[in-house]
Amino acid sequence: MEQKLTLIMSFLQTGSIMAPIFFIVFHVLRQFLFIPVVVVCITGGILFGAFAGTLYSVIGLTLSCIAFYVAVHQFPRFMARILQMKNKCFGNRKLNSQQVAVLRLIPFIHYHLLSLCLMExxxxxxxxxxxxxxxxxxxxxxxxxxxxxIRAFSPTLIILLLLSLSLLFYLVREKQTVIPWKEFFSQNSAG
Known part of the structure; x- marks a missing residue:
């Protein structure tokens, strides 16, 4: 298993001139696959190194923003939903470019919500x-x-790290107990 992962990573790093193009296209497609931006950028660092990974990510993210711009102007209902989400999060405030750049560093803030703030x-x-x-x-x-x-880690260690983070994400989720209306009142009136 470790040999296969090493082979795939080495192929993407040096084996194909198409790897950067696939990576940039993947940045654009990422938004439709619901993959967080941070995950793709980290993958760029693992696959291409710091300089090339940053360059490819900036190109891919900019193309993703342009695709978002076109989509929002083609689908007014989509624009209305994003505006509604923006108003819930930020109210009627307009954010400048520096604020958007800082907020983009926070992985839990919706990437295209911030793109909408730039559009305004x-x-x-x-x-x-x-x-x-x-x-x-x-x-x-x-x-x-x-x-x-992370690239200095072995593929096995990377997979263990990602699995551990996934498990941690699952464990820290908000836990809720839902009691049906009838059941709540039947227990409440008996006691």
């Missing part, structure tokens, strides 16, 4: 694309550097 302050595709490019640099740099350090 930057009019036109050209200004929006440039602002997206600039706000993606810190995100791609920090998480790709993290992925580059």
């Amino acid at each position: 302050t930057k009019k036109g595709l050209k200004d929006y694309s440039y602002a997206s490019f600039l706000t993606n640099i810190p995100l791609a740099f920090i998480y790709t550097i993290f992925g580059n350090y």
Whole structure:
């Protein structure tokens, strides 16, 4: 198993000139597969190293933002839903590019929600694309550097780390007990 993972990683690192193109396209497709941006950026650091991984991630994230811009303008209902989510999170406040760049470093904030915040302050595709490019640099740099350090680990250790984080994510979830209405009142009136 470890040999197969090493072979795949070495193929993607040096074996194919198409690997960077696939990685950039994967950044654009990531939003439809519901994969967090952070995971893809860390993977870029593991596969391509700090400099190339950051470069490919910035290109892929900027193309993802442009695809989001086009989608929002093509589907008004989608825009309305994202605006509603933005108003719940930030109210009517408008965030500047520096604020968006900092908030993009927080993995739990919806990536395209912040893209919408950029859209509100930057009019036109050209200004929006440039602002997206600039706000993606810190995100791609920090998480790709993290992925580059993980690269020194063995594939088995990487898988164990990811499985441990998945287990931790499951264990810290919010636990709720749902009691049906009738059952709640039948127990309550008996006692």
